[in-house]
Amino acid sequence: MPNFETHAAVAAIASALGVAFGAARFGWDSSASSLAFLAGLAGGFVPDLDHNESKPLRLAGAMAGLGCSAAVVGYVTSPGYFLNRPWPTGSTILAAVGSFFLFNTIFLEILRKRTRHRGLFHSLAVPFLYGGIWAAMVSAAGGRTVMAVWLVAILGVLSHLVLDAGKGMSFDPLKVASEDIGASTRLWILTALVNFLAFTRLNF
Ligand SMILES: [Zn+2]
Numbered sequence: 001m002p003n004f005e006t007h008a009a010v011a012a013i014a015s016a017l018g019v020a021f022g023a024a025r026f027g028w029d030s031s032a033s034s035l036a037f038l039a040g041l042a043g044g045f046v047p048d049l050d051h052n053e054s055k056p057l058r059l060a061g062a063m064a065g066l067g068c069s070a071a072v073v074g075y076v077t078s079p080g081y082f083l084n085r086p087w088p089t090g091s092t093i094l095a096a097v098g099s100f101f102l103f104n105t106i107f108l109e110i111l112r113k114r115t116r117h118r119g120l121f122h123s124l125a126v127p128f129l130y131g132g133i134w135a136a137m138v139s140a141a142g143g144r145t146v147m148a149v150w151l152v153a154i155l156g157v158l159s160h161l162v163l164d165a166g167k168g169m170s171f172d173p174l175k176v177a178s179e180d181i182g183a184s185t186r187l188w189i190l191t192a193l194v195n196f197l198a199f200t201r202l203n204f
Contacts, residue, residue: 002163004045004055011044014159018152032145036152039134043156046130047164047173050121052112060111065104072099120180120187122164122173127157129191135198146198 002010015037022028022036045056073096076087087095115121131154135146164173177184 002167004048007044007048007160007163008041010163011041011156011159014044014155015040015152018155019148022148022151026144026147028144028148032141032148035138035141035145036148039131039149039153040156040159043127043130043153044160046157047121047126047160049111050115050119051117057108057111061104061108064107065100065102068103069096069100072096118164118173120178120183122161123175123178123184123187124161125176125184125187125191127154127161129187129194130154130157132191132194132198136194136201139198139201150198 018040019028019033019037023033028036045059048054048056049060051057073092076083076085076092076095079086120126131150134153135150138145138149161173165171177188
């Protein structure tokens with residue numbers, strides 16, 4: 001199966017082509033183009049979050065830990081009565097390190113327990129769910145940026161699924177649903193909802 005480096009290279013090429021096309025065809029500016037490229041490149045790793053030992057999973061776990069740790073540091077260093085804030089430097093460092101390991105572990109445990117390799121994460125809803133999440137995140141940036149990011153994000157995840165399909169000579173990674181029809185249906189409903197919300201928040 002294609003490794004981390006192959007997926008990174010293919011996602012980078014697909015995203016670069018997508019951005020070049022969008023810039024030429026729709027006049028995407030440099031900020032829309034760079035955000036779109038980032039979304040596409042990162043999208044190339046998303047399906048392998050279901051793999052227990054994958055680099056993308058460890059990276060995402062580290063990001064989740066860092067994000068939560070930053071939030072905890074921001075909270076305990078802001079003045080307030082609850083928990084006697086602000087905290088001194090030593091306790092703040094302990095809180096930062098502790099929350100990093102706590103949230104990193106929780107995140108990894110959830111994904112390891114709840115996913116199966118090449119299950120739902122390798123199915124056609126995932127590119128659109130991922131694109132919708134990006135579209136919602138950048139919705140304040142305006143219609144053109146949202147379109148750019150949405151399209152290239154989808155392209156990045158698709159590049160992963162297509163590469164897996166090609167290497168395995170099977171359409172399985174491009175399936176619409178897994179054997180777990182209930183979970184597949186919930187995933188598609190979530191995908192539709194996220195995309196609907198992302199795009200109705202826009203006024204073109
Ligand atoms: Zn894969």
